[in-house]
Amino acid sequence: MVFGRSSDNRRPVEPxxxxxxxxxxxGVGKTTLVGAxxxxxxxxxxxxxxxxGRPVDDTAGVEQKTTTTVAMDFGRITLREDxxxxxxxxxxxDRFWFLWDELAQGALGAVxxxxxRRLADSFxxxxxxxxxxxxxTVAVNCxxxxxxxxxxxxxxxxxxxxxxxxxxxxxxxRESVKDVLVxxxxxALERVxxxxxxxxx
Amino acid sequence: MxxxxxxxxxxxxxxxxEAGPVVRPYAMTRGRTSSTAHHRLDLIALVVPEPAAHHPxxxxxxxxxxxxxxxxxxxxxxxxxELAAGLDLPVGVVRVLVGDLVEDELVHVxxxxxxxxxxxxxxxxxxxxxLRAL
Numbered sequence: 001m002v003f004g005r006s007s008d009n010r011r012p013v014e015p016x017x018x019x020x021x022x023x024x025x026x027g028v029g030k031t032t033l034v035g036a037x038x039x040x041x042x043x044x045x046x047x048x049x050x051x052x053g054r055p056v057d058d059t060a061g062v063e064q065k066t067t068t069t070v071a072m073d074f075g076r077i078t079l080r081e082d083x084x085x086x087x088x089x090x091x092x093x094d095r096f097w098f099l100w101d102e103l104a105q106g107a108l109g110a111v112x113x114x115x116x117r118r119l120a121d122s123f124x125x126x127x128x129x130x131x132x133x134x135x136x137t138v139a140v141n142c143x144x145x146x147x148x149x150x151x152x153x154x155x156x157x158x159x160x161x162x163x164x165x166x167x168x169x170x171x172x173x174r175e176s177v178k179d180v181l182v183x184x185x186x187x188a189l190e191r192v193x194x195x196x197x198x199x200x201x
Numbered sequence: 202m203x204x205x206x207x208x209x210x211x212x213x214x215x216x217x218x219e220a221g222p223v224v225r226p227y228a229m230t231r232g233r234t235s236s237t238a239h240h241r242l243d244l245i246a247l248v249v250p251e252p253a254a255h256h257p258x259x260x261x262x263x264x265x266x267x268x269x270x271x272x273x274x275x276x277x278x279x280x281x282x283e284l285a286a287g288l289d290l291p292v293g294v295v296r297v298l299v300g301d302l303v304e305d306e307l308v309h310v311x312x313x314x315x316x317x318x319x320x321x322x323x324x325x326x327x328x329x330x331x332l333r334a335l
């Protein structure tokens with residue numbers, strides 16, 4: 001703690017904040033997922049698609065979505081008085097990727113939310129986390145009307161490493177989203193414990 | 202020629218009414234775009250008021266935004282990102298204002314620990330248990 005005062009007896013426990021990123025293509029349900037578990041209304045800057053944005057934002061297959069998230073979009077889960085988990089939805093459009101690096105720094109892990117109708121939209125996020133060595137879990141958002149594919153088919157299509165967890169979810173359902181987040185943290189835990197074992201032997 | 206007629210005659214000026222206030226938020230920081238804090242405050246850095254900050258309203262050097270930041274963090278420490286959203290201010294402005302409060306020793310800020318540097322991996326188990334118990 002740079003500013004922390006370890007001698008300060010009145011606050012023996014410094015609060016710890018952790019973050020998990022939620023990435024995926026435009027309109028895949030990132031904001032919905034954050035909203036399903038956040039104790040605060042997801043905070044964000046959301047603007048209607050402008051005339052400028054329209055040709056860029058391909059909404060084929062996601063016609064219901066009329067706005068897009070153009071800035072940080074996040075929620076908060078207070079696990080304990082001194083333990084807070086933040087969820088950050090990464091910008092869904094490639095032109096906002098400059099925002100990703102700051103978000104990714106120090107992240108516990110990431111969820112790549114995928115839509116089997118537009119699986120290719122997940123490639124960029126998978127690639128981003130692989131390159132930066134950030135542990136991630138792929139969650140297939142099972143939209144109504146989206147064909148259900150076996151997990152192995154999706155895994156092959158995304159060319160995932162065997163160690164990357166992949167699961168089906170419903171981004172609207174709190175329990176389902178909780179399961180996804182647990183998987184992300186478990187994956188991060190395995191990785192951190194593995195590195196420590198390696199370091200001590 | 203007044204400013205307004207100047208703008209009316211140049212409708213394609215790079216900013217217009219729809220661009221929103223492009224300068225005003227930084228008036229709160231007296232034009233500063235970075236604080237004297239040694240490092241950039243992380244989006245999830247938590248702002249924790251110091252006991253001395255209980256009545257910041259009496260400090261004449263503080264702006265209403267400074268006071269509001271301290272008040273918002275009094276019961277529950279809040280992150281830079283939450284403060285920016287709550288105050289409807291750009292993250293950059295909140296970083297400067299929080300930097301001032303750190304300087305004045307009215308708050309301190311927790312530095313987020315990257316997972317690989319966590320002193321105790323049990324904290325991740327606590328996160329898992331906490332999520333399951335939600």
